Amino acid sequence: MATKNWPLWEVFVRSKNGLEHRHFGSLHAADADMALENARDVYTRRNEGVSIWVVESKHITASNPEHNGELFEPAQDKVYRHPTFYDLPDEVKHM
Amino acid sequence: MKENLYKYILGIADNSLILGQRMGALTGHGPSLETDIACTNISLDLFGQVRNYYQYAAKIARDGRTEDDIAFLRKEREYYNVLLVEQPNTDFAFTIGRQFLFDVYHLLFLTELQKSNDLTLSAIATKSIKEVSYHQRFSSDWIKRLGDGTEESHQKMQTAIDDLWTYTDELFHQTVADKAMVQEGIGVDVTKLKKDYYIKVNEILEEATLKIPETNYFQKGGKKGIHTEHLGYLLSDLQYMQRTYPNMEW
Numbered sequence: 535m536a537t538k539n540w541p542l543w544e545v546f547v548r549s550k551n552g553l554e555h556r557h558f559g560s561l562h563a564a565d566a567d568m569a570l571e572n573a574r575d576v577y578t579r580r581n582e583g584v585s586i587w588v589v590e591s592k593h594i595t596a597s598n599p600e601h602n603g604e605l606f607e608p609a610q611d612k613v614y615r616h617p618t619f620y621d622l623p624d625e626v627k628h629m
Numbered sequence: 630m631k632e633n634l635y636k637y638i639l640g641i642a643d644n645s646l647i648l649g650q651r652m653g654a655l656t657g658h659g660p661s662l663e664t665d666i667a668c669t670n671i672s673l674d675l676f677g678q679v680r681n682y683y684q685y686a687a688k689i690a691r692d693g694r695t696e697d698d699i700a701f702l703r704k705e706r707e708y709y710n711v712l713l714v715e716q717p718n719t720d721f722a723f724t725i726g727r728q729f730l731f732d733v734y735h736l737l738f739l740t741e742l743q744k745s746n747d748l749t750l751s752a753i754a755t756k757s758i759k760e761v762s763y764h765q766r767f768s769s770d771w772i773k774r775l776g777d778g779t780e781e782s783h784q785k786m787q788t789a790i791d792d793l794w795t796y797t798d799e800l801f802h803q804t805v806a807d808k809a810m811v812q813e814g815i816g817v818d819v820t821k822l823k824k825d826y827y828i829k830v831n832e833i834l835e836e837a838t839l840k841i842p843e844t845n846y847f848q849k850g851g852k853k854g855i856h857t858e859h860l861g862y863l864l865s866d867l868q869y870m871q872r873t874y875p876n877m878e879w
Binding site: 540561562563564567568571572575576579 | 661662663664666667670766767770774
């Protein structure tokens with residue numbers, strides 16, 4: 535079946551204006567136009583979004599899980615890096 | 630009862646019902662997960678439109694029938710859809726070809742129906758037009774992909790267009806009810822859509838490197854209730870539950 539050759543794409547959807555695009559999932563498509571249309575049909579059919587980004591999965595560089603120790607563990611005990619000592623006004627949302 | 634208006638509404642709605650049923654039959658059988666959902670979405674859009682039309686028709690009929698009775702309990706010859714929409718899902722090229730040849734008509738038709746004196750019909754047209762614009766975009770894109778794709782996809786797409794072409798002319802035929810509704814400023818004069826229709830269709834076919842079929846022989850009959858053999862089978866699927874368990878509900 536020809537669809538076996540369709541590359542994989544990652545789909546990012548902005549659910550409403552003011553929010554950032556978030557990763558929603560992935561799908562197969564022959565090119566960017568088809569990826570957008572497929573994303574519209576697969577991920578926004580229940581009114582989930584106002585904007586879609588698609589990017590071919592091969593363009594994403596991922597960190598290696600084997601390096602998780604050296605990459606992430608050093609941050610675990612550095613509580614002073616969290617800005618938890620400020621009072622946030624109620625008007626500031628989505629923090 | 631306003632006989633002409635009633636029949637006119639059915640003529641519009643039946644196209645969407647039958648095409649919706651054809652597309653719905655692909656649920657779980659599409660060529661890929663993504664196109665499967667796309668076909669199902671189109672089907673659901675069409676069924677949504679159909680409900681608006683049949684609810685209005687039921688109001689006009691005033692004989693106690695509901696939208697469901699109108700959808701499920703008519704006989705084959707009481708459906709007034711064009712022959713094009715009842716043609717089977719022979720393969721994906723036929724599915725796309727049928728959708729495309731109908732979408733171009735449907736969009737032109739709804740654009741005009743928005744100007745109808747009948748406020749209900751013009752409101753339904755306005756509501757449906759965005760959905761149908763997307764249908765046309767989807768089907769046109771696939772016509773181009775398959776037509777201008779591989780040798781095999783080109784051949785299959787050309788075969789589908791050649792076979793379905795004979796059903797396009799009927800879109801522009803007028804029934805007695807159509808003519809009466811045009812007179813009253815309610816209906817769309819479909820004869821005036823024909824030129825724009827073939828301009829748009831030909832433009833996409835050329836872009837898809839497909840040949841525009843040359844024929845002077847066209848099939849007709851659906852608008853008068855005379856159908857191809859395919860409709861009976863489709864209706865027996867569509868109506869099975871209501872016929873076997875009358876008045877059943879989910």
